[in-house]
Amino acid sequence: MQTGNPRHVTAFKVANEYSLTAAVLLELIQATVGRGARLRFKACGFSMCPFIRNEDVLTVAPLNGASPGLGDVVAFRRPDTGKLVIHRIVGKKGGSYLIKGDNALESDGLVTRAEIAARVVKVERDGRRVFIGLGPERRGVALLSRRNLHVPLLRFICRIYRPVLRRTAA
Numbered sequence: 001m002q003t004g005n006p007r008h009v010t011a012f013k014v015a016n017e018y019s020l021t022a023a024v025l026l027e028l029i030q031a032t033v034g035r036g037a038r039l040r041f042k043a044c045g046f047s048m049c050p051f052i053r054n055e056d057v058l059t060v061a062p063l064n065g066a067s068p069g070l071g072d073v074v075a076f077r078r079p080d081t082g083k084l085v086i087h088r089i090v091g092k093k094g095g096s097y098l099i100k101g102d103n104a105l106e107s108d109g110l111v112t113r114a115e116i117a118a119r120v121v122k123v124e125r126d127g128r129r130v131f132i133g134l135g136p137e138r139r140g141v142a143l144l145s146r147r148n149l150h151v152p153l154l155r156f157i158c159r160i161y162r163p164v165l166r167r168t169a170a
Contacts, residue, residue, distance in 0.1 A: 026084035033062035033118045047101030051133030059122035071138030073120040090146035
């Protein structure tokens, strides 16, 4: 599906899937959660690796009047570009939230509650649910991510456990 002007593509079909532009997806999220429903779609990008990967299936849900908390992964309209972004809350200052991608070096800056469209409540990868990153550990991930410490920590843990996993698999 495409609008009359090829510069303004809103969706395009590949195989049996439609891909939406970020602006259209943001409008769809806002309309869906505005009615109290959840929406599933594929993630696009690497800014939330390793917890959310490119092409993971995300489910977003309305906040239902609740305030998002430290570590929550939220869908929001980026104030400077107006584009849809899905990143983690890594801090709070006054009535605004400091938001940052887990794999990003810089934060997105402060975002108001009004700019947050939904909360990510489920991540699926290869048909299986991914639990790490959205559970109680999300607060620790947020604190480590805020200081860019989680990637070196994950590398260290992988170096320790990789030999152990290889021995148990053999």
